[in-house]
Amino acid sequence: MKLSFHGADRGVTGSCHLLQSGGKQILVDCGLYQGGREIDEENNEPFGFDPAAIDFVVLTHAHLDHCGRLPLLYKRGFRGEIITTAASRELARLVLLDSTHLQEEETKYRERKAARRGGEHGSIEPLYTMLDTLNSFEMFGRTAKYGNPVELGAGVRATFFDAGHILGSASILFELEESGRKRRVLFSGDIGNAGHPLLRAPDVPAACDIVVMETTYGDRLHKALEPSVQELYQAVIDTFRRGGNVIIPTFALERTQELLFFLRSGVEKNSIPGSTQVFLDSPMAISATEIFERHADCYAKETMAMFGEGRDPFHFQGLHFVRETADSIALNRISTGAVIMAGAGMCTGGRVRHHLKHNLWRRESSIV
The missing domain is CATH 3.60.15.10 (Ribonuclease Z/Hydroxyacylglutathione hydrolase-like)
Known part of the structure; x- marks a missing residue:
């Protein structure tokens, strides 16, 4: 051996x-x-x-x-x-x-x-x-x-x-x-x-x-999940009050689906405005989400039960999938009330960079 x-x-x-x-x-x-x-x-x-x-x-x-x-x-x-x-x-x-x-x-x-x-x-x-x-x-x-x-x-x-x-x-x-x-x-x-x-x-x-064993984060404690989710909701509320957009640099696998899960939950529980418009501007993340939807057996009981009831934990009325480049560019015309999720998660490339260009300088917008 x-x-x-x-x-x-x-x-x-x-x-x-x-x-x-x-x-x-x-x-x-x-x-x-x-x-x-x-x-x-x-x-x-x-x-x-x-x-x-x-x-x-x-x-x-x-x-x-x-x-x-x-x-x-x-x-x-x-x-x-x-x-x-x-x-x-x-x-x-x-x-x-x-x-x-x-x-x-x-x-x-x-x-x-x-x-x-x-x-x-x-x-x-x-x-x-x-x-x-x-x-x-x-x-x-x-x-x-x-x-x-x-x-x-x-x-x-x-x-x-x-x-x-x-x-x-x-x-x-x-x-x-x-x-x-x-x-x-x-x-x-x-x-x-x-x-x-x-x-x-x-x-x-x-x-x-x-x-x-993997030990990348072996020397630190992760922050509790619920306070982080509440911070996300508060960031959305505060940004919309200021008249701006929320830009979220997003990894296609897992991080995107987590965010969609909690944004859906926030809309359903009135933790964020029901009129919130979320744009997933990443063809890869969209495809990954579709794969996530095909494997309901991998989820925790709460999420698996939603699939069993015919409910999709990643979808809600204000969600929009943006695949085409022209549609991505058109998002620049939206000045307020939008949550825009785009890759790359580390902001080293991808569509998120042009969203940052159009929103980073605006005091009313937020980068989460």
């Missing part, structure tokens, strides 16, 4: 861990390093193992820093099986298609920049292409269900447990037996918080011999 780390060790992105046991080589996640253009070289470096020798990739969840190098893994020779939950499979496809588009657009930008300087640009290539990404989708095999062991070989099985982080997220327990030795190794993945009305609380697996 051997465990080695090839990403997200002494760092917070690029999760990639290699477990070797029973003659099988198992990769836990294959994420993209994130943080700016200076990270590109790190993503391009060798993995530290032979991709063609990997038998399985088990995917904890569909955030880019956990799945974003799967097409690169395929490009460099991987032909094994990718195993994850049904929701993670759908979300990973969405995330990887978006990442591929950004990779190719960045390459075109660099080629134009090189051409303007009169330099050579023939060697500029994206980290991976759309063909690499589509081919990597063919490697998705069995669908994991929470609590049901998946056999990976003699003496090697994996069980997925609900991690409560995003839709379909999992902690993965490996039960290993080799040369008469038994070990239980748990990879936590990213762990969510208990007491959330949207997703279930994380499952707690039985005792283990070894735990590999």
